[in-house]
Amino acid sequence: GGKVPDDYFKVLKIPGIGAYTAGAIMSIAFHKPYPATDGNVIRVLSRVKMLEDDFRLEKNKKKLNKMNKELIEASGDPYLYTQSMMELGATVCKVTNPLCGQCPLQDVCLANLNEVQLNYPKMSPLATKKEIHLYAFILEHKGGFLMRKRDEDLLHGFYEFVQFESDSLNGAISQADDLGLNIQIVEELKPVKHVFTHLVWHIQLYKGAVSNVVSPFEVISDFNQVPIPTVVKKQIKNLK
DSSP states (O other): OOOOOSOHHHHHTSTTOOHHHHHHIIIIISOOOOOOOOHHHHHHHHHHTTOOSBTTSHHHHHHHHHHHHHHHHHHSOHHHHHHHHHHHHHHTSOSSSOOGGGOTTTTTOHHHHTTOGGGOSBOOOOOOOEEEEEEEEEEEETTEEEEEEOOSSTTTTOEEEEEEEOSSHHHHHHHHHHHTOOEEEEEEEEEEEEEOSSEEEEEEEEEEEESOOOTTOEEESOGGGSOOOHHHHHHHHHHO
16 A cells, blocks of 8 residues: 655645645645645635635636645644634535624624625636537548548648538538538438537538539548547547
């Protein structure tokens, strides 16, 4: 059995352990002044000091972690400090219905004194991901498949199958017709969902064939010869 090191940076190197867990281990197990800053601690400190920072932003979390480090160093008892902050955030300084009357910090907590506890911590709304509905066609032609190299910013330079943004299959086929592609659908495949940081692609997937090739499409006979993004790899998997 391995022994947990008493060095913060060595603990951080253990797979699956981040800054919060490493700080908790160091302060609770080894009584060393390393902060364990999680959502509970952010809530407690932001209410006590009425911090106006947006804690959705990483830079503000780092700033508060520095404050938490200064407090644990000044406490003289890292073990007691970390345990107290964890307990306070989990059982008293709750997200909703905080038990301020039971809180040992009620007389110094600025949010409590101003009766604005529920306004803290400040968190900007999470951006909603844009949902895009696409129809993709894996079209065979002379021993290969029709693909195109993307020139859009998203997935720039990667290859994709014939694909159109549309609310219906007929709408997608109409767009193909406009390009001069005569699609013959053979079968419907399992749809694909792919999540990017700012949007979600919902792809209805079909297998088919074409009798002609038009620009910007080209026939690709070996998927290993061109750069393929994960979303297209999912489609290829559904083809098999």
